[in-house]
Structures are given as C-alpha cells and as structure tokens.
Amino acid sequence: MLEVRDLVVNYGEAAALRGVDMTVRSGETVSLIGANGAGKSTLVKALMGMQPVTSGSVLLDGEDISRRQASDRPKLGMAIVPEGRRLFKDMSVKDNLRLGLHDAAARRRGADGLDLAYDLFPILRKRSRQLCGTMSGGEQQMVALGRALVSRPRLLILDEPSLGLAPIVVAQVFEVIEAVVAQDVTVLLAEQNMHRALSLSDRGYVLADGSVVLEGTGTELLQSDRVRTAYLGES
Template sequence: MLDVKGLRVSYGEAVALRGVDLRVEPGSVVSLVGSNGAGKSTLVKALMGMQPISGGTVTFDGDDITGRPATDRPALGIALVPEGRRLFKDMSVRDNLLIGLHHPVARRRASGALDEVYELFPILGRRPRQLAGTLSGGEQQMVALGRALISRPSLLVLDEPSLGLAPIVVREVFATIERVTAAGVTVLLAEQNMQKALELSDRGYVLADGTVVLEDTGAALLKSDSVRKAYLGDR
C-alpha cells in the first residue's frame, strides 16, 4: 500500500530525515515511535505532501506520489488526523465531521458515511449539534477521527493523537483508535507514547535523529531490552 524509500527532508542546512525506509501493508497498523524531535511529525508531513522532500520516493498503491501536493491526498484515499486535532470549536460536531468531505472525490465515495461515523462513535451521534469546543479531549479526538474517516480513506494517518492529554483521556483515545483498526482501516500512527502505540501495532519503526534505528513487530519491540531501557524507563 505505502512504500517509502530513502526519504530525506531538510530545513535549510539542518537535516530532519536521513534516508527513511518504511512500508505499510493493507489492513495493518504501523507505528512511528521515538522521542520528541526524532522526526515522526516531519515524516508524517512529508508523506502528506505538507513538507518538501529533498530525496527519496513515496509510493502509494503502486503510484509514485513523491512531490504531489497535499490537496491530492483525499483523492488518493489518504486521510490525516493532525496533531492537536484542529477542530473548529465554535462549530457543531456534525459540521466538523462534514469538513472531511470538502474534496469532490471524497464526497462521491462517502454516501452514508456520516451514519457510519455515528455508528462507530455513538456518543457523537447523540450530540450532532453540540459545539466541538465543549467536548472532552477524548470526544474531540473522536470528532477528529470521524472527520478523517468520513471520506472512507484507504489509509488513515494519525499524528501524535495523545499529545497533551491526561492519562485517563489517553486511554480513551487509544480505545477509540482500537475500534477504528478493528473495523479494518489501515493505520499509520506517529506517537510519542511508545507503550500504547506498539501494543496496538502489527509493526513498529523506532526513529532517532531522523533515522530508523529499529524495525520489528510491535510485540517484539516491546520485548526488546534496548527499547525498554531507552524509551520505556526500564533499568
């Protein structure tokens, strides 16, 4: 589905990504994990066409999409849940969800999709007119997920979905993501909470200083002594 080879990104003379290789198979959950500044969000932005690429290739469903603009992603079937959710807090839940259908191609394949989002997240179906800004952090993340899913993407990309949330809300958010993956959606997840992300993932990539330093199944990475000592606080 998604195949990234030798991806490089620079900010002026500062190198942010140093030849990253990544693969996401259909129906899988893949995590990009690592500390702050490792390059996770830069990689997401590059994949979404929001950050210029200085080298390497990005292939999606066999098509080279390297350098294609972010506005092409909805038509390709790629949807993003951005860091910080970026909801319109003075707009209703329903209106925020419908923003996910702004692209004509997304609208054509989304007949009945609003009802599907409400089925996946029943609490949103009970509050369609409630202002998004009055929801809890976990509920707002459901709206952000629903806004992306309403276009029925082939690939859902999430950028730091638990960032800045209280632990109890983090658990709620990951339970929500688990419901999405159980529905068969292919997911690429960039996340600082390595424990939670890898528990959910078929495969994980550990980034450090813009480079993939480890790659394995989520379960194997959780058992890795080097991962546990460097990132999970084991002594």
C-alpha cells in the same frame, strides 16, 4: 500500500529525516515511535505532502506521490488526524465531520460517511449539534477521527493523538483508535506513547535523530531491551 524509499527532508541546512525506509501493507496497523524531535511529525507531513521532500520517494500502490500537492492526498484515499486535532471549535460536531467530505472523490467514497462516524462513536450522534469547543479532549479526538473516517480512506495517518492529554483521556483515545483498527482500516500511527502504540500494532519503526534505528513486530519491539531501556524508560 505505502512505501517510503530513502526519504530525506531538510529544514534549511538541517536534516530532519535522513534516508528513511518503511512500508505499510494493506490492512496493517503500523506504529512510528520515538522521542520528541525524532522526526515523526516531519515524516507524517512529508507523507501527506505538507512538507517538501528533499530527496527519496513516497509511493502509494507503486506510484510516486512524493511531489504531488497536499490537496491530492485525500483524492488518493489518504486521510490524517493531525497533531492537536485542529477542529473548528465554534462549529458543531456535525459540521466538523462534514469537512471530511470536502472534495468530490471523498463524497463519492463516503456517501454514508456520517453514519459510519456516528455508528463508530455513538456519542457524536447524540451531540451532533454541540460546539466542538465545549467537548472533552477525548470527545474532540473522536470528532477528529470521525472527520478523517467519513471519506472512508484507504490509509489513515494519526499524528500524536495522545499528545497533551491527561492519562485518563489518553486511555479513552486509545480505546477509540482500537475501535478504528477493528474496522480493518490501514493505519499509520505516529505516537510518543510507545507502549500503547506498539500494543495495538502489527509492526513498528523506531525513529531517532531522523533515522529508522529499529523495526519489527509490535511484540518484538515491546520485548526489545534497547527499546525498553532507551525509549520506554524501563531498566
């Protein structure tokens, strides 16, 4: 479904991504892992058209979309749960969810999108009129996921969904992600919590200093001595 070829992204004179190659097949869950500053969020932004590409290409179903506008991505069936969730905290749960149906293509695909979000996260139905700013971090992450899912995207990208959350909330967030994966949605997960990410992924890529340094199945990377010592902090 998604193919990245020799992708380079520069911030001024500094290279943020250095010739990244990766693929995401339909129905897969793929993790993009690495330490803070490795280039994960830059890659996510480049995939979603939020960061200009210096060279290389991003292909969706074989079509080069690397230089198309960010506003085109939802029309192509891509959706993102951004780092920090970026909800409108003074708006209700329902109104935040409805923002996922912001264009005609999304509305056509997601005619029953709100019901999908409510069925996946029943607490949101009960709290549909509650202001998002009054909800817990885990509940807000459900809203952010629901907002992305209401359009029934073909590819869902999650950028650091556990960042800044307490351990008990992180556990709740990954339970939510597991529920999404169970819906056979194709998922690309950029995440610092490598053990949790790899545990639910079919495959993964390890980024360091803007380059892919390792790739393999989730199990292979979890069992890799290099990953365990350098990236998971295990001896």
